[in-house]
Amino acid sequence: MRTQVGIIGGGPSGLILSQLLHLQGIESVVLERKTMDYVLTRIRAGVLEQGCVDLLREAQAHERMDREGYEHDGFNIAFQGECHRVDLKGLTGGTGVMVYGQTEITRDLIEVRRAAGGTIIEEAEVLGVEGAETDSPVIRYKKDGQEHTLICDFVAGCDGYHGASRRSIPSTLLKTFEKVYPFGWLGIMSETPPADHELIYTRHERGFALCSMRNENLSRHYIQCSLDDSVDDWSDDRFWDELRRRLPENVADTLVTGPSIEKSIAPLRSFVCETMRHGRLFLAGDAAHIVPPTGAKGLNLAASDIYFLSRGLIEFYKSGSEAGLDTYASKALRRVWMAERFSWWMTSLLHNFPETGGFGSRMQDAELDYLFGSKAALTSLAENYVGLPYE
Template sequence: MRTQVAIIGAGPAGLFLGHLLKRAGVDAVILERRDRAYVEGRVRAGVLEQVTVDLMERLDLGQRMRREGLVHGGTNLASDGDVFRIDMAELTGGSTVMVYGQQEVMKDLFDAAEARGVQIVFDAEDVHPQDIESDRPSVTWRENGVDKRLDCDFIAGCDGYHGVSRAAIPSDVLRTFERVYPFGWLGILAEVPPCDHELIYSNHERGFALASMRSPTRSRYYIQCGLDEKIEDWSDERFWDELCLRLGPEAGAKVIRGPSFEKSIAPLRSFVTEPMRHGRLFLAGDAAHIVPPTGAKGMNLAVSDVVMLSEALVEHFQDGSDAGVDHYSARALARVWKAERFSWWFTSLTHRFPDRDGFDRKMQVAELAYIKGSRAAQITLAENYVGLPLV
């Protein structure tokens, strides 16, 4: 088999890239080690930046998103129960975010891929990029017990943090930057109306809490927890009690309780690897960077990566120029680090750290009070939250 671009991974980065290349007339094949049901069913992010919403529209994938998604023009911060709103639309000249779950985005991407002939190979085992430093790279894999090989011009590694793409880059080339946080998020999904029509990020003396939603009838709630805690120790009743306490009396009184149908604990980390290109191999999405979910940047960063990467690849194949290819890593990393900074700052502002003392707690409270009273501070928060423009 031969194609122009081999894409490893059929998550958001890989599928968006496949659609972008298909629309531009660039041949691509996506290799995915799981089946569609597994990839589509993973519970992930639910807040789309303006850049992601615009891309969905550009690819003619926005019909269901417009019908079912929830446009948010603001978000809320709470400090020990005192809730105040950040009017993102007013502060940024009209920019908003869209609450539309990653599972729904994936369904739209898969449905359209099938209809438009975006080629995906599922259940591809033992995928390995080959000869990435040559001008004739390839990808090998095993399918139904048969060894396969895909020759290509470039390889896009969109296979996540645990994928094989990053590992194919020599260790003396890669530089890794990481911050592991000493807590996780205990999250639940429940078929109950959300307690507010917009998200609430709460800093409480007992720890962080987040009130969010997936639809007008489905709520997504999180609380900060220790990394050593077990899901089975958290009954629904205990979770609801703790959530309402941390949200404070005003928001907590609006919480409608119900049985959870999904419950999980996710660790938090900040991670970036440089460069995002080596030879004919490019990294995009979680293969190159991880952000804590506090700033809702994970899938959105993957989208900005592949928009930049698609532009570079189209420029190569249609114009014969390698300028975009050569500058992809630096261009993508410039936006990645700004998103990492915001996610790190927002996490540090809203969570309790076990190694910090009363002074640090007072600094959090003071900064939240400053944000509440400062339009300039609110503008900075809002423009980062809705997503910085691509440059």
């Protein structure tokens, strides 16, 4: 089989890229290791920057998001028993965020790709990419027990941290950076009203907590936990009791609880692979970088990668110029490192780090006191949270 752009990974990154290319008359084939039904079970981010929202609209996958998503003008940071609001729109000149789950984004993208006759090959286990430095790279994959090849002009690796794309780049060429955090997030989903109409991030002596939501009767809550914990250690009752302890009293008293419909523990790490291009193989999204979820940047960073990559590919097929492709990595990495910085800062500000002791805890308190006493500091936080410009 042959196509113009071979896309490894059927998550939001790969599907947005495929749709944007389709709208410009460029062929692509998406290879997904799992079934698309399985992809729709992945519980991921739900806070979208304006740039991500705009890209989904450009991809014509926005109708349900515009109808069912929730525009948030701000969010809250709770510490020392009180909630302090960050007025995003007021601080940024009118920019907020959209709350709309990644699962729903994926569902919308699958629908528009299928409606357009897009080729998505499910249960395709990619074995590797060969000939990335040639004009016709080949993706080798296995399906139904048989090996197949997909010959492409370009390959987009959108297959996540553990995918085959990055492994296809010679190890001698990879330049990576990583920080592993000494804790995880225990998260649950419940069919309960949100704790507040906006997100609440909490710094507490017992550990970080976050109250988020997907809609008016579907909430997503997190607490900082030990990496030694397992989901079996945490009954629903134990989770709700611990969450209440970490929330301001007025929020805890009105918190509606219920049985969890999903529960998981996620370790936190910061990771960047600066080798985002190898010949005609391009990495995007989690294949190239991971951020701790504190700053809500994972999906949004993937969207900005696709913004730069799609424009480079469209420019090539329209004019033959490789200028956009040649600058893809540098443009993407500039934004990646700024988002990594913000996510690291938010994580450092709001979590308990055992190694920092009492001094580190007092520094966090002082930072938060300064933050909410300085419009300049709050503006910096707001600008980063709603998303820095692509260009």
